Amino acid sequence: VSKVEVCDLKDNTFYARIYFISKEKNFSMDARPSDAIAIALRFSAPIYVDEEVIAKSNQGDVKAEAVDKSEEGKKWAEYLEKLSSEDFGKYKV
Numbered sequence: 001v002s003k004v005e006v007c008d009l010k011d012n013t014f015y016a017r018i019y020f021i022s023k024e025k026n027f028s029m030d031a032r033p034s035d036a037i038a039i040a041l042r043f044s045a046p047i048y049v050d051e052e053v054i055a056k057s058n059q060g061d062v063k064a065e066a067v068d069k070s071e072e073g074k075k076w077a078e079y080l081e082k083l084s085s086e087d088f089g090k091y092k093v
Contacts, residue, residue, distance in 0.1 A: 004040035006033050006049040009056040
């Protein structure tokens with residue numbers, strides 16, 4: 001493994017490529033970023049993030065939208081928004 005590159009961001013999903021060097025040829029393959037990063041760490045390979053990916057990931061603060069729009073869902077969303085980090089005890093966020 002020569003390097004890993006987080007190369008794209010589409011619809012809030014990151015994409016990565018793992019680059020390999022062998023005696024016969026050099027090649028790359030698509031991979032989930034989590035797997036690619038884990039492999040890079042295991043092989044002490046450098047990890048790169050494309051500048052365009054960084055720019056895309058910094059486009060404004062998008063507020064998460066509640067999935068459950070029922071009254072019960074709204075109550076839970078409101079409850080969760082009011083929680084502080086102290087409410088999590090030793091499991092700080």
